[in-house]
Amino acid sequence: MFCHCVHFWLKPEISDDDRAAFLAGLRKLSESPNVASCRVGAPAGTPREVVDNSYDFQLLVMFETPEAHDAYQSPDDAAHAAFIERFASMWTRVLIYDSVEATPA
DSSP states (O other): OEEEEEEEEEOTTOOHHHHHHHHHHHHHGGGSTTOSEEEEEOOOOOOOTTOOOOOSEEEEEEESSHHHHHHHHSTTOHHHHHHHHHHGGGEEEEEEEEEEOOOOO
């Protein structure tokens, strides 16, 4: 599996309706034929110094293969392309962590 974990920081001035639309847009990414599973989260508010609770939303997308991830990132993936076109103006920062299963050295 290929794990694509995205953290979004939204512009503070966006409205509650825009936040709700953004959340709905994140959830709609699960409709991509390239996505194996998709989860949308928000900061848990865990009170520990090592935990970053400063983001607004977290998107965790799982792909069967790295090639499926690459197809998702291409302009040919209608769900992903539509999300970026519609919502890119709403965020101030995006931080992505991609990972694959670790194997012994």
